[in-house]
Amino acid sequence: MNENSEELPSQDLSPEDLSAKSGFMLDGENANREEPGAGGWDEEVPNPAHQGSDKLYLALDGWEGPLDLLLDLARRQKVDLRQISILALVDQYLTYIERAADLKLELAADYLVMAAWLAYLKSALLLPKKEQEDPSPEELALRLQLRLQRLGAMREAAARLMARDRIGRDIFLRGAPEGLRIDRKTLWKSDAYSLIQAYGQVKARTAPRIYHVADRPVMTLDSALDRVSAMLGVSLEWMDIREFLPPHANAELRKSALASSFVAALELARTGRAEIAQDGAFAPLRIRRLQEGSRA
Amino acid sequence: MSEAPEEAVPHDDMVPERTPDEVERALEATLFASEEPLSVDALGMHLGGLDNGSVRAGLSALVQHYSDRGVRLVERGKRWHFETAPDLAHLLRREREQVRRLSRAATEVLAIIAYHEPVSRAEIESIRGVQTAKGTLDVLLEAGWIKLAGRREVPGRPVIYATTPEFLDHFGLASRRDLPGIDELRAAGLLDPVDEALEDAMAASAQPDEEPDCESDPDNEWPDEDD
Amino acid sequence: MSEAPEEAVPHDDMVPERTPDEVERALEATLFASEEPLSVDALGMHLGGLDNGSVRAGLSALVQHYSDRGVRLVERGKRWHFETAPDLAHLLRREREQVRRLSRAATEVLAIIAYHEPVSRAEIESIRGVQTAKGTLDVLLEAGWIKLAGRREVPGRPVIYATTPEFLDHFGLASRRDLPGIDELRAAGLLDPVDEALEDAMAASAQPDEEPDCESDPDNEWPDEDD
Numbered sequence: 065m066n067e068n069s070e071e072l073p074s075q076d077l078s079p080e081d082l083s084a085k086s087g088f089m090l091d092g093e094n095a096n097r098e099e100p101g102a103g104g105w106d107e108e109v110p111n112p113a114h115q116g117s118d119k120l121y122l123a124l125d126g127w128e129g130p131l132d133l134l135l136d137l138a139r140r141q142k143v144d145l146r147q148i149s150i151l152a153l154v155d156q157y158l159t160y161i162e163r164a165a166d167l168k169l170e171l172a173a174d175y176l177v178m179a180a181w182l183a184y185l186k187s188a189l190l191l192p193k194k195e196q197e198d199p200s201p202e203e204l205a206l207r208l209q210l211r212l213q214r215l216g217a218m219r220e221a222a223a224r225l226m227a228r229d230r231i232g233r234d235i236f237l238r239g240a241p242e243g244l245r246i247d248r249k250t251l252w253k254s255d256a257y258s259l260i261q262a263y264g265q266v267k268a269r270t271a272p273r274i275y276h277v278a279d280r281p282v283m284t285l286d287s288a289l290d291r292v293s294a295m296l297g298v299s300l301e302w303m304d305i306r307e308f309l310p311p312h313a314n315a316e317l318r319k320s321a322l323a324s325s326f327v328a329a330l331e332l333a334r335t336g337r338a339e340i341a342q343d344g345a346f347a348p349l350r351i352r353r354l355q356e357g358s359r360a
Numbered sequence: 361m362s363e364a365p366e367e368a369v370p371h372d373d374m375v376p377e378r379t380p381d382e383v384e385r386a387l388e389a390t391l392f393a394s395e396e397p398l399s400v401d402a403l404g405m406h407l408g409g410l411d412n413g414s415v416r417a418g419l420s421a422l423v424q425h426y427s428d429r430g431v432r433l434v435e436r437g438k439r440w441h442f443e444t445a446p447d448l449a450h451l452l453r454r455e456r457e458q459v460r461r462l463s464r465a466a467t468e469v470l471a472i473i474a475y476h477e478p479v480s481r482a483e484i485e486s487i488r489g490v491q492t493a494k495g496t497l498d499v500l501l502e503a504g505w506i507k508l509a510g511r512r513e514v515p516g517r518p519v520i521y522a523t524t525p526e527f528l529d530h531f532g533l534a535s536r537r538d539l540p541g542i543d544e545l546r547a548a549g550l551l552d553p554v555d556e557a558l559e560d561a562m563a564a565s566a567q568p569d570e571e572p573d574c575e576s577d578p579d580n581e582w583p584d585e586d587d
Numbered sequence: 588m589s590e591a592p593e594e595a596v597p598h599d600d601m602v603p604e605r606t607p608d609e610v611e612r613a614l615e616a617t618l619f620a621s622e623e624p625l626s627v628d629a630l631g632m633h634l635g636g637l638d639n640g641s642v643r644a645g646l647s648a649l650v651q652h653y654s655d656r657g658v659r660l661v662e663r664g665k666r667w668h669f670e671t672a673p674d675l676a677h678l679l680r681r682e683r684e685q686v687r688r689l690s691r692a693a694t695e696v697l698a699i700i701a702y703h704e705p706v707s708r709a710e711i712e713s714i715r716g717v718q719t720a721k722g723t724l725d726v727l728l729e730a731g732w733i734k735l736a737g738r739r740e741v742p743g744r745p746v747i748y749a750t751t752p753e754f755l756d757h758f759g760l761a762s763r764r765d766l767p768g769i770d771e772l773r774a775a776g777l778l779d780p781v782d783e784a785l786e787d788a789m790a791a792s793a794q795p796d797e798e799p800d801c802e803s804d805p806d807n808e809w810p811d812e813d814d
Contacts (some may be wrong), residue, residue, distance in 0.1 A: 128465060131489030206561055210554045214487055217550040222471035224540040226462070228531045234449035235532060236620035238442060242393040242671060244406065247682045252730035254689040254697070256758040260767055262691065263698035264777030267769065270716045271778070380656055388657030389675040406681065429607055430615030444616040451613050451633060452620050 130178035133157065135212050135219070145213045150205040151189060154182045281317040283310075288324035289331060296338055296353040305329060305349040380425070383410065383418040391422075397439035397529060435534050437525035446532075466496050470505060474527065474539055475551055478509040478520035486554075497521070505530065607652070610637065610645040618649075624666035689730070693723045697732060701754070701766060705736040705747035724748070732757065 127133040137156045138148045161179045164171055185208075188201035199207075229235050283291075292308050309321045329351050332338035341350045380388070386407050391398060400419070404410045419433065419440060426432045431442050444452055462470070469492060472484050485492055500506040509522035523536070533539060545551050549560070607615070617633050618625060627646070631637045646667060649660045658669050671679055689697070699714050700706055712719050727733045727748075736749035755762065772778050 128468075128488065129490035203558070203562065207554060207558055210557050210561070211487075211489065214550055214554065215489065217545055217548075218468055218471050218475065218487060221475055221539070221541060221545070222464075222467040225471055225474065225531055226467050228533075228540070229446040229449065230532065231443065231530050234453065235446055236444045236452050236616070238392060238669075239620045239622035240668070241395045242679050243395050244390065244393055244678075245680050247680060249682045249684050250729070251684050251686045252689050252726065252732075253686050254694055254758070256760065258689070258694050259698045259701065259758055260772065261777055262694040263702055263766075264772045264775075266695050266699060266715055267772065268778045270714065385655075385657035385672065386675060386678055389671045390657075390678050392658045392669065393671055393679045406678065428612075430612035430617075431619045442619070444620050445612065448613055448616040451635075452616060 130157075130175050131211065131215055133160070133175070134178070134208075135215050138212055139216070145209070145216050148209065148212070150209060151186060154186045157182055158186075281314065281320065283317065283321040283324045285324050285327055285331075288321065288328040292325055292328040292332060292351070293337070296332070296351065300353055300355070302341065302350040302352045305351055308351070380421070381418075383407070383414055384421050384425075387415065387418045388422060391433065391440060391442055394441070397436060397441040397525075399439050403440070434532070436532070437528035437535060439525060439529070441529075462499070463496070465493065466499050469496050470500055470523075470527075473500070473506050473521050474523050474536065475542060475545065477522040477536075478512075479522075480512050480518040480520050482518060483553075484521075607648070608645075610634065610641055611648050611652075614642065614645045615649055618660065618667060618669055621668070624663060624668035626666050630667070689726070690723075692720070693726050696723050697727055697750075697754075700727075700733055700748050701750050701763060704749040704763075705739075706749075707739050707745035707747050709745060711748075 127136065134153060134157060137160070138145060138153050140156075141148050141152065158179055161171065161175060164175075185201060185204055189205060231237060295303070295308050305322070305325055308325045309318055313321060326349070329338060329340055329349070332351075333340050337354055338351050339354050341352075342348070387403060390403060390406055398406070400412050400415050403419075404412055404415045407415070419435075422433045426442075430445050430448060432445050433440060433442055465488075468488060469484055472487050473479055476483065476487075481492055481497070497506070501508075503526075504524055505527035506521050507524050509520050511517040512520050527533075528535065536542070542551075549557050613634050614630060617630060625633070627639050627642050630646075631639055631642045634642070646660065646662075653659045653669075657672050657675055659672050660667060660669055695715055696711055696719055699711050703710065703714065706714075708719060708724065724733070728735075730753075732751055732754040733748045734751050736747050738744040739747050750763065754760075760766065767775070769778070
């Protein structure tokens with residue numbers, strides 16, 4: 065009875081509501097009433113105070129909806145749920161609801177909806193079966209019975225589950241387990257060479273530095289001018305510029321010498337002491353001494 | 361605990377007491393000390409990579425050894441722990457009411473989830489015939505007994521719920537197969553949806569002579585006991 | 588445990604296993620479930636006012652029973668509890684050792700301490716020419732290769748560091764005097780500037796796991812356990 069401190073919600077029922085909600089029992093898909101209480105912890109005993117019809121007015125709050133009430137009424141037939149009489153059940157339910165009304169209890173809408181639907185079911189079951197309705201009243205009754213069976217099965221299962229030996233109530237775990245712990249430990253590793261090398265690097269990195277600029281092998285423009293002028297004096301023939309380079313120089317010096325010799329050749333040509341010829345792009349560059357005055 | 365006594369330990373009252381081997385002692389010490397149940401894998405790893413076969417053999421020996429003692433070794437949802445023997449509950453229960461009581465709604469919802477899992481809220485409500493109050497599922501989730509188990513791939517993709525290893529643990533179930541009466545309920549079709557059962561029943565009543573299974577046949581099910 | 592085997596339990600290897608009596612089982616369960624060690628009086632009260640003599644007899648039988656198992660029943664300061672057998676204590680606290688190579692930065696710091704000890708952090712930084720992360724010194728302290736060696740009596744009284752005998756041990760040095768001097772380093776070419784970036788890259792590719800940040804090795808959870 066711990067849950068019935070809350071009042072049942074009072075609802076005004078319109079005919080639309082009635083018809084809309086009466087579908088609930090038919091298809092079984094929609095639930096139309098919130099269970100009482102917040103559904104939290106506390107009471108775990110099976111439905112309280114369901115014995116004795118004089119307790120009716122007290123007990124109504126204790127049910128979780130009309131299906132719950134129906135199940136409880138069915139249980140009172142004290143037969144297997146597969147054997148219950150739906151007609152008897154309907155009568156019991158309707159009597160219950162009437163008495164609640166006599167006591168001026170406000171009934172939640174879904175109890176009334178169920179009452180209306182059961183009244184319809186009863187009349188359909190009692191009427192001579194002429195026209196085949198679909199679904200037939202027998203089918204509706206069967207469906208109700210199947211639902212009650214299922215709810216009953218789960219209610220019983222819940223009770224059996226709760227009655228099991230439970231940890232913290234009947235069964236206890238070790239009160240003060242030592243606990244298992246996995247400590248991660250890092251084993252550091254290094255070696256003397258790394259140590260010494262590291263120190264060397266520190267010292268090298270922070271030592272004062274002396275910068276040496278290495279002598280690069282180059283041929284200056286002046287020396288190239290002297291060299292090209294001197295060599296032009298040897299012959300009046302065309303000469304490939306590469307013949308002016310120092311024959312045994314390494315590649316780096318040859319590059320420098322080529323560049324300087326080329327500039328020197330341009331200079332000599334500009335001052336009218338030599339002429340330059342080339343047959344095409346990237347063809348050998350040729351140089352020839354110009355005779356004094358011949359150019360004019 | 362199903363595979364427990366594979367070892368050839370005689371079941372006499374006077375069993376020659378073996379000196380426990382090192383695996384057995386190590387398992388015993390580890391399980392006593394652990395703050396939570398341990399799987400065979402976890403035990404094997406904790407014991408320096410011991411193979412599962414040896415772990416299982418050791419567990420079996422321990423189950424046997426503890427079978428008549430004040431504590432026992434049990435498997436719950438594939439995890440093992442020591443616990444007090446159930447028949448000693450009366451000694452231990454005093455001043456120890458640690459279990460919070462669940463509301464009736466919560467116990468029913470829990471049972472429905474356990475016996476039907478995975479199950480959506482709408483399915484729970486169709487069995488109970490009432491809407492589920494907000495707090496009911498929360499309480500079960502908070503207790504760690506149920507968990508969200510994905511979504512059902514139907515329109516609306518409703519969330520579905522299932523029980524947890526902690527649930528099995530708390531209620532002393534080795535697995536869901538140990539749920540009380542689950543085989544009978546399944547055999548009676550009481551875990552099937554109403555629509556399915558209805559179809560079966562209608563089909564059965566249409567050809568009454570073919571199926572003598574009268575479990576849910578309304579016509580011959582309403583005897584006159586009640587009048 | 589002296590008065591235990593009143594029931595004539597021989598001390599052979601193959602002891603006929605007694606079915607434990609109810610007092611013994613109750614004591615076992617109570618001690619197992621208790622969050623703290625229990626005195627004989629407390630145990631007697633838990634067991635419905637059992638007299639101390641019976642409690643003691645039961646405890647003796649339990650001590651005897653657990654003497655060769657993975658847990659033992661022991662008395663500490665007149666209170667009784669179960670604890671792990673001492674030879675198995677290592678199971679509760681397993682260490683997973685991971686070998687890691689010292690990072691370059693840490694090696695430098697260590698080298699500076701070794702060559703200049705005792706030395707403060709500020710001095711280390713001025714020698715290295717870079718700031719030193721706090722974690723670097725921690726790693727060296729954790730490795731046991733350096734220790735705090737007091738404080739320098741200068742303003743601020745900075746902590747100074749020195750190497751330990753473990754340092755000499757690990758690096759195979761008889762004493763710090765074995766460390767080569769600057770001239771020897773130069774002769775060995777160790778003072779030649781190197782392209783550090785290049786060297787780092789080489790080192791990294793040679794030992795991909797040598798990470799200066801050492802916290803991140805999640806995948807060898809259970810490394811060389813099985814040997």
